[in-house]
Every structure is written in structure tokens, then in C-alpha cells.
Amino acid sequence: MIPRLTARGKLLLGTALMFLIVGALHGAPPLVSLAGAILTVLLALYLAFYPTAILLRRKKIELSWWVPPGDQPGGALAADRPFLLHLAFRNHGSRKLRILSTNILAASTLSIEERPSATVKRGQQVEVVTTIKPLAAGHQVLHGAALRFGDALGLFDIEAFFPNPIAVKVFPRTIALRGAAVRKAAGAVHEQVGLHHVRRRGLSGELRELREHSHGDPFKFIAWKATAKRGQLMVRDLENEIVTSHVVLLDVGGGMRSGLLGRAPIDWACDSTAALAKSAIGNGDRIGLVAYDTRPFLELKGDSGHHHYLQVIDRLLDTRSIVDEDLTDVTAGELVALVARYLAHQEAIDVRIKLAPPLDDPRWSAIQAGPDGQLYDVAATGRMCRRLIEIMLGRDDKKGSKKAPQRVNVVESDPQLAPLRQFCRLRGIELPYRTTWEHGRRSNGLAMAIERAVAAGRPDVVVIVSDLAGIVEDEARATKALARLRRSAGTVVALVPSPVAFLAAAATPHGKRVRDLMVRDQRTNITPGRKLLIRHGISVVEAAPGDSLDRLIGGARGPIRSVAI
Template structure:
């Protein structure tokens, strides 16, 4: 790649050639030939420079520096990546380009060094300052550099693959400087600051009432029944630790918009705030992520590691690669991984002539790079599952399924409610974070909510609201009038969904909340509620 000096020298040679021909001057023609000769010699001596640098083992490494935000990387807060380059050869190397390969949405603060002069045998360090737009995993794939020749004529591009995985946690993690209080001992010692009373256990009398079908035989109060002349039932109650459940809808309708401004981003932040508040209060907290089916379940607990478990499940919700939840077939998946390996590792598994890929060799190659404890994504075969697991490990995004099957969202949320109740029958509070988009038949949710309310559970549906100014990526490119019309349409659809949910779910005792933008989510520099 020619530098500015080389381009100027080329223009000078071309100008001298034109002048020499026009004036029939041999001296000017010789000067033009000298310019082109210098360029040719510089190019010939520059071409092996890249191989020489690689042969001398130019080392590159980077790592995440400790941050001030409680050691956590959170959206919108700058974080520092420290880098070092070591040159082992006996000649200096001039790097004129330092471009880290980062995923879309991640911003590099433009204060990184433009050039580096590497002295022989010396380790050179520098820093990169970045910001992440949303919760998830960032994979820095490597560093693209350019090595300039000693004459400053040409730059030789080089790429150093060195994947660095950075986990971006919800904003509340920046304020979690201390872990939740330790729990242990007897159940009475594990109660939070707020207890709930549960009927059917304990020794405290709750009420005497007339027997109804379904009451257990052992609960009949025989002395009271003899006094009033009819069968009476004695109900007792006890104080138990409160349990909270959070159900997060991670479907395609929750993902629309720019990173950091989607409904899913707001639901994740809201779930993190609720989790932190529950653990600080000494309550038990559990989480389920859902899209037509239960994707992940975190059992309700109140120990020190529960916050980490919930954060990990929320981060995993942003990088789903299962076959039934993504919109990519096997052929496109193989091509995506194959092209990535060509750029990243410099290996080619394509078959010359027919455009196909050597899938068995490709799968064997990536199998050595997949963590052994990595869960296997849903797929129609083991090789395709390995490919999807590799995409997740390397941060290769797969297109998410836009529209779920008809009725899948309501059924998935209802199944999650039942699964939470079956895992813990103590009185619980359920918070469902979903846009309820596309639900035409609320019957599964109504039945599940009615069952929960009969057993004394409270149910709250909270509809996250995306930033309407950032609802679509193309809004900024449309005329203002069209952008305003889009916002009006989205607002009307949200109001219609809220009204239908309030009317349908409210009849069975559920509460429907329309979340206000930026409510209850701490920003960088603010204190958590």
C-alpha cells in the first residue's frame, strides 16, 4: 500500500515524463526514470518485509484492565484494554496503523496511538479505550497493523489474530461493590426483611371456615364442627421467606432497534435491578428466559453466587445460536464459519472448483477450539451443533428468528410460569418482562395466571418500552415526517397491546404495567436505587 510520499513521487515522475516528452528533454526524462526506479526498488525491498517481521516473531497481546466500576464492564461506561507489542528482531519496525477488529456497536475512543516505533528487543505498551452499547459479550478478534518500510514509501498490512472475550454486565453491576449478605442456618435466620404468610403450614390459626370440596380430611376441626353442627376446616399459616421470579421474553420482537435501545436491553437492565434489590432484601430470586420455550432457568436462591448466575443468564440471552431460534440454514452457517476462519486463522476449507466446503475437516478444526464445558446448542446434527457453539464462543452473530410460530409466545410464557411454580411452591411474586407482541389468544396466559392467583402468588406483567427515537436503524435516513409517522404507529400498537392485556389479564388478578423509558435503571455516574 503506497504512502503519501510514494504517491507524490509517482506524480512527480509522471509529470516529469510528460514534460520530458513535450520538450524532448533527455535530462527531464532521466529524472522521471529515476523517480520510477526509486519506487520500484522500494517496492521490491518492501514486499518481503511482512515475512521478515513474522519470521522474527512480532508478539502481540492484550487484556482487560481493572475498571473503577466495581471491576465490571457496563454499557456506556468506558473500559480500558491494555496492549503490548514485543519486537525480537535486530532492526526497528515502524507501525503506522493500529486498528482492533471489534464487533458492531462497540465504540473506540479515538485517543489510541497512531504510530508506534518498535525498537529491537523492546516491549512497547499502549492502551485502547472502548465503550459497549448494551449487555452481552464482546469478542475483540485481533489487531490489524501496517508496517512501514525504512524509506517511508509503502505500508505492508499485517493481521494478528488474538481473540479477547469481554463480558458486558447490566449497569447495576457497577454499583454492586459488595456482595449480598451471607445467608445460612435455620429457615427463620434466612428470612428477608419482608416475610409472607403461607396458609397450610405452621401452627398459627388463620381461620375457621366451612368445609368445601377438595379440602384435606386432616384439616377438619372436629370440636368446632360439633359445636356448629356442620363440618368446619381449620386453616393455619406460617411466615416464610419471600420468593421472586423474573421471566424475560427474549423473542425477536424484543430485539428490534439499535443496540442499547431495544426492549430486550431494557428488560435485561430491569431484571438486573430487580435481582439486586431482592438479594439486598434477603429474598430468594429466580430467573427464566423464554422464547416459545424455556431457554434457561436459574433456580430461586439467595446465596452469594446468585447474582452472578442471573447476570450470566441475562448475558446468554443476547447470544442465542439454537437452530429453532435463529434464521440461518446449515449451508449458510458453514459458509459463515468458513469465511471467518479464512480471515481470522488464515485456513481455507473451501473446495476449489465447486464452491463447496470440506465440512468434516472444518468441524474437526473448530472442535479443538470449543470449550469443553460449553453447552451444546439445539441443532439437527452434532456437526451443526459444534458450528453453532463455535459461533457463540467467537462472537459470530447469527440472525435471530423474527417471527415465532403462531401462539408460541403466550404458550412459552405460560409454561415458564408453571415451571417456576413446580420448582418452588412457596408464595412467590412473578414479574414477567415481555412486550406481549403478536399474542392474539391470551388463553394460555389467563389459565396460568388464574392458577397462580388461586395459590396466593402475585403476578405482574411489565411491558418494556424501547426508545422510539432509536426504534429502527433506518429512521435517521428517512424524512422527518416518515420517522414521526413510524413513532406514532409504534406507540399506537403498544397502547393497543397494553389495553388488551389489562382487560384480559386484569380479570384474573394480574397487574399490567407500562414501563416508562429510563425508569429504575441507573446510568453510569448515578447511584442505584
Template sequence: MQLFPTRTAAHLSIAAISVAGVGLIAREPAIVGWGGAMLLAMALARAVTLVSVSRIRAAGFEMLWSGPRRVVRTGRGSTIEIEAEVRNRDTLAARYVRLRPIASSQLQITIEPSAGEVMASGRLKVKVCVHAPRVGQHGVHGLALEVHGAPGLFEVPLTFANPFGVEVLPRPFAAWLPSPRGGRSKLLASSGRPGRARGEGSDLRELREHRPGDPFRRIAWKASARRGNLLVRDFEREERDVVWVVLDASVELWAGPLGRAPLDLAIDEAASICARYLSRGDRVGLAVYASTVRAFVLPDQGPAHGQKLAHLLVTATGTHDASRSDLDEADVAVRVLEHLRPLDARGLSDLRRGDLDRLASRADAVRPRAPFAPPAPEGRSPRERTLRRYLAAYGIESPARAEAERHESGFTLAEVLAQIVKSKPKPSVVHVVAPAPSEIAQEKPVMDALRRLSRHSASVTWSMPQFDPALLPPWDPPTRADGSPSEEVADGSRRAAWEEAAGVAAEAVLVRTRVAVRRSETVLRRLGVRVTKIRATTTKRPDVADPNAT
């Protein structure tokens, strides 16, 4: 238990020390005794505060979440309210000056009331408002209550470790949250408008030129005689589309403001495509890739399949794996230790410092109490996988690594597209949600895979995140190790020259980026790929495609 002095206590302590110092200089015992008495009173107030707070904790001061559920699901960008209850089982009232959440940094939380009083043997209802700007499985680990001791000279934070899970799904899938998952819903899942594809049927699709392999019974003899070329009748058969959505989840796409990063927008775009085709009764498959294939789900239909795709968009884009996280094993162990200490019955007092094996064993024993049950993330050892799984289970964030991986993701995309070409049933629509390949070495295998899709009569659309110069990091002037300006920008003239050079460099980066994007768009359009832009602004119904996209 830690006690923190208030501003009043700090002022009184400074005054007491000053009075005692003046008395020593003046050689006046009365003044020294007065200052010493003030310091003794401060020590007694600290002891009284410690005893009173210990009494509150021993009497059963606790926090509970209202309702039986420990996990709530919501759509990205929405705000939900969670009710909690603070109980005071002591015979004395407890006044608190601040109530703050202990939660993932991916959530924005406000609490009402943030200050107040819990009556003796009473209960206080607390409303926790959670705003979720980013998809993922995030944790609200508990609340911290700062209690004033007598007579308001010290504050004691009381931490209530009571984990609560918030699963944030992509915004277009918010309508799928209350959907049924079985029974009659499976019978109704196939309803919708069917698509049309070439094949044996009664409806004429078009007259086209004869190609090797076309049967003679389809030759339109009269039309061929009029044109002077062999023409073949193509018929239509009613068939639902087989749609594949391919999403690039490279770690550098998480860079940007919370909720406005390129991957935030790309996940919403992929979810919008999935929801649109699922509502028509089409079969939808999903592939998530980065430097490796992170998810590959065969096409299916219905609300239950939509729930599965939404869950994969949340979990497969995470950064708890060792290859995608900026935390090494020691950093992960520190986070596990800090979170596990209030949950452990002994407060980890019997755990030796640096004993990661026992820490992993203790964390694995507590993990069933977590709100989420994720699979073990990638790790360099079984112990590291156990520790990383603890972070994922309790919704503790793991920052994305700083090194880029898109130099490998282009080759992975080519492998994913080649696997889609070989899959059955054959794809009729393929949506790639990713930036264009950034290197010539990556472009060739990707373009070859796109040509194979075109030969199989699949319609391909490539959705690119729209480049926003406002999301670029600022060009800060160079500084020394102590944070002071370096010699290059010490005086005004040098600083102005540096700012001018930085502006030219920034403009060069913007021009180079725009040229690379336009070149990629040109190459894709030559292959018959429809290119669209993912815009940061959303329509009233995010599941509807932007008709102005080009």
C-alpha cells in the same frame, strides 16, 4: 501479507504514468525514461517494504495481553482498561501509523497510543479502553498494526491474533462480581428481612369471611356475632418470599440502538429484580423464554446463585442458535474461516474451499483455546452446531434474525407460568418482564395462567418496556435499484405529498401501538396484576425499583 499504497505513493504513480504518457505523445525518449524510472523506483520501494516487513515478522514482532487472565467480567455500560504489550525483537525500529482493534461490533474500543514507534528490541505498552453497552460474551480478537515501509510509500497491516474475552453482565449485577461464592458466604446468604405469608403463626393478619375448608378453630365467634357473618382469623407466619422472574427474550426485542434496545432494558430490569430479592435473602428463580423455553432455574438464594442467574441472563438471551440467528451455515462457515486462519499453524492452506467438514473439525480442535466455554448452540446438523459453538466460544457476534417470533412466545409464556404454578415451593411473587401479548389467541392461555397464580395467592407484577417513538426506523423515500429516487418522489410536489402521507402512516402506527398497549394494561389490571413501565433512564442505584412506575 498485503501491501497498501499511501496517498504519496498513489500521487507519485499517477505522476510517473502521466510523465511517461507525455513522453510517448511527444516522442521524447528522455521523458519516457524519466517516467519509467519513477515507476521502477516505486516497484523497488514496494519490494524493499515487503522484505523489511517480512524481516520484522520473522524476527518475532508480536502482541501479548498483560496479566494471566484472558477473560474479564464487567457490568453493562461500564468502561474497562486492558493493557497490551507490542514487542519488537528486530534490530531496527518499527514505526506504525495506526493501531486498531479487531473485536466484536458489540464493543466500543479506543487504543492509546494509536500511532507511534516500537524501538529496536523494545516493548511498547498499549492501553485498550473497552466500553460495553450490551450484555453478552464478546471477543477482542486481536490488534492490527499498520507499519510504514521505506520511505513511507506503502502500509502493511500486521494482524496479531490473540483472543481476549469480555463477559458483560447486566448493570444491577455489577455489585455481585467480587462477591464470594462459597464457604462462609453460604452461611450469610440467608440473612435479611423475611417476608410474611398466611399460615400457622401467632401474629394476627386479618379477619376475613369464612370460606369452605376453613377449620372451625379459626372462627372468631365474638366478631362473627357482632357482624352477623362467620369471620375467620388469618395468622401470619414468617417466611421468605419465593420469587420467579420471567423474561421475554424474543429476537425482535434486540431491534434498536446498541444498549437502548427493548431487550437491553428488559435484561437490566430482570437483573434488578433478582438482585433486590437476593439481597433480602429470598429465593429467586429465573425463566427465559422466546418461541421456546431457553432457561428455567428453580428458586435458590445466595451469591453463588446470583452469579448463576447473571450468567444465564447473558447466555440465554444470545442469538447464536440457528432459530435465532440471521446467519445460515454458509455465513457461519465464512466467519469461522476468517477468524480461524490466523490461529491455524498452516493458515488453513491445506483446507479445500467448501470443505465444511474439515473446517468444523479444525475449528473444534482450536476451540479449547477460546476464552469462553459455551454449550453447543442449536443447529440443523452436528457440523453446524460445531461451527456455531466456535463463534460463541470466541465471542464472535451472530446477528439476530429478521423474522419475528413473538407470535409464538405468548403460548410459551403460558406454558412457563403453568410450570411455575406446579413447581415447589409455591411461588409467592412472580415478575413478568415482557411486552403484553399482542394477539387475542395468545391472551387467553396467558390470562388463564395468571388466574391460577392468583388463586395460589401469588403476587404478580408485569413490567413492560416503555414505548419510545424515537426508536422507530426512519421512513425513507422509495428508491430505484441504483439508489436514485423513484418516480413517486422525483419532483418536489410529489415528494412533499409522499412525506405528508408517510407522516400520517407513522402517526397511525403510533396510535395503534398505544391503543394496544393500553388495552393490554387494562386486561392485566382486571386480573389483579400490577403493571409497571421499564424506563430508558436509570437511577443512581439501578437495583432499586422506580417508585414512580405505575
């Protein structure tokens, strides 16, 4: 950390050098003297500012920060709802420090426009507050802050990075939903007594009404006393209180992630699923979740209660931080290089190999080359990641803690790279999601997700949230799975993100033509899957962020339609 000239300092230095050159060429001693005086003053100011670099090296400056409870119920943080970040600067040195700006390094979905500044006198602490706006739900991490210190005249500055990772949980956006969007079909098998009054044919239940006999009413439902009084056939309508079982099949593939940051179909899908879960649990119903792409990514069995709602939210947030080998588009070399750079900046740990071993050296089995040809020690990187994971999860051997850590399960064929992916998951290191897949894998993923959804019982309502891309590549497998779903589930609704609603608006005629081509291409990908679902009697509805879930799902039991955008 060495002080450097600011723009003002460079201008002053350039002026002094210009005076010196002009004075020397034209033999003007006053200009040469003026240049010498400016350079002398500049050097003196540099020497006066240099102790700040010494204080930084001796770690006399501390940075701490915390996030107070949000404005949502229970103090939760929600997408598109700005929250406050409190920063505290402590000066343990012997001189006053001027913090010109604070550049907070955080996840890409956290929008930070402010760069707080402060003046901290020796032996004191100063607190400042800044605002952060989360653009999307998920497990977000604030990695640290780069502080820029300057002198009183603004001629010199020095930058220092303070690693201080802090994780925040951002809940999905709140979408209004009046009640249960889809009710249980009459006559369906129920598991337990609940809050919904549903008309059922049977001999048990409370009397709902007496009405005139119509064609198809069973003989045993005839109310003979009422028939004798009215002189015409009257039948009894009974009702029971039952629980509706919902299952959401959430597509987390690459097509669902394309779009503006925080406004992609996956963001709308997570918001809608959270709203459905809140509505179902608020009505005493049960709801389960299966997220899938080319395979089921996660599964949550159907249950009810507020604790289960929080579990649904946690699973939805997990879909935004996927690090599995088969679902991310990153090579082994890129992964190792990414984690190595993070360790170097965040933990001051260098795992680079300065001198390559001989070609026949067995150490090559634990060495990985990065994209730029730099060699990294994979074994050392894995050990450091495991150690940091244990510390993050509360099992620090030096402190003697006996708390059992909750491991993050990742899919990785190479045991040496598994700790690196776990570390990326816990520290919020973002890995690019895979946008292509092998032929037929998407059909297989949907089929496996359906098998898990109907394995534990017969769900009353199944909501599929997907862009339907690639599900007809293995049509035989998809047809068999959808047929089983229709046999097992009472009502099946497919919500498809509208291509028109999730693409950015065009500002120029050429941009409009490109946008029209993209919409046409996406509709071409949707059409085969839509036709396949319609053939199996599944309602397919195109949805946009501004559409009402009550109207989308509740109206889907009628004719198959598309929402006008």
C-alpha cells in the same frame, strides 16, 4: 503480504508518470530525467521497505493484550463504562518497525474509536493503552487486530492480521433500587425465616401492636387483659420474619431486540432484572429466572446468596449470545460459510472445496454450498470446531490435561452443524436473531415459562418483562397458563417496554411521521396481550429506561396504569 502504495505514494507515482508523459510528448529531456529519478528513488524505497514483509511472514512480530480489572465492585466490567485494553508489541526482528495504526476487530457491542500507533525498535517491546466502551452487557470477544506498518516517509504500508481472541464479561448497567420493590402479601405461605417483617394473622410471631377491634378481626386475637383495662375490645397484631420468593419471566424474543445498539428493550430488561436480583438477594430473599421466546430458553431455580446473584448475571449474559437453530435466522449454508470465513482469517484453515465431486459421489452428504455458491467441507469444518472447542475448554489431548470441559448446549437438528453453533457461541460469532415465528408459538413459550416458574413452589412475586407480542395467538393456552399463575403466585406484575421510549428520535418531519407509525404499530401488538393480562388481574405497566423500578413495581399493586413518557 506485499507492500502497497499509500495515498502519498500514489500521488508521487502519479506525478512521476505525468512528468514522463509530458516530457515524452513535448520532447523535454529534463522532465523525463526528473521522472526517471523519482521512479528510481521510489523503487529504492520499496526495496528498503520490503524486508518488513519478510519479517511478518517469519512471524518476528508478536502482539499480546490484556484487560485489567474494571472500576466496578470486584473489578467487573459494566455496560457504558469504558475500560482499558493494554497492547504489547514485541519486535524479534533486526529492523525498526513503525506501526501506523491498530484496527481492533471485536464484537459489534464494543465501541473502539482509537487506533493506537507505536514505533518498536529491534529486540524491544512497546506497550500502548487504548479505551473500549461496551455498549451492552454480554459475553464479548476481541478477535484480533489488523496492524498497518509503514516506512519513514509514509510512501508504503503493509497490513497484517494478528489473531488473538480474548473474551471479556460485561455486566449489566447498575440501576438504583432502594429495597424490595414488592413485599410478600400477609398470610402467604413462607419457606424459611428471613429479613422482612410482615404482618400475619396467626398465633405465632412477635407482638407488633395492640389496637382497637375492627370488623372482621378473629375472636381468638382479642387481648382480654388490655380489653379489661381499656374498657373496649383490643386485638393483638403479630409479625413474622419471612423470605420473599421472586421469579422473573424475561422475554428474549425478536421484538425485545429491536432498537438502537445497547439501548434496545432487551438491554433495559437485563439491567432491570440484574437490579431486582441484587436488591432481592441483598434483602435475603430468593429469586429465580426463566427466559423464553417461542420456548423457554434457560431457567435458574430460585435461591439466595452472592453466588446465586453471579449465576443470575451469567444467565442474563447468555441471553445476548443465542445460537440455537430455532431462535436464529441463518440457513445451513450461511452458517457454514460464516464459520469457514472465520476459520480462514482467524486460524488460517481453509475448508473450501476447490473441485466439486461427481453428482453421484457420497461425499455430497458432507458438503454444503454457501450463499455465493462456494462449496465447503462440513465434516472438516465440524472436526476443526470440535478440536478448537476442546482447546478453549482446557481439554487439549497433546498437553494431557484432565480438566473436564463444560459443554455448551445448543439446539440443532443436524449433528454436523451442532459443533459449528457451539463454536459460534464460544468465539462470539454473532448470528442474527429470528424476528418471526409460527402462529401460536409465542403463546406456547409463555405458557411453558409459567409452568416452569410455578413448578417448584408458589412464588410470592412474579415479574413479567415482555413486549407481549403474539401471546394471544393461542388465547386458550395463554388463558389457562395465566389462570394458573394467578392461583400460584402472590403478586404478578408485567413490565412492558414503552414503544415511545425505545425508538430513536426523529430528526426530520418525514422521520417523525415514520416514527409515529412505528409507535402505533407496536402499540397495536401490545394491546391484545395487555387486555388479556388485565382480565386476569395482572398489573401492566409501561416502562422507560429512566423510570424508577421502585415506582414501577411498587406502584403496580394499585390500579392498572401506564407510565407517562
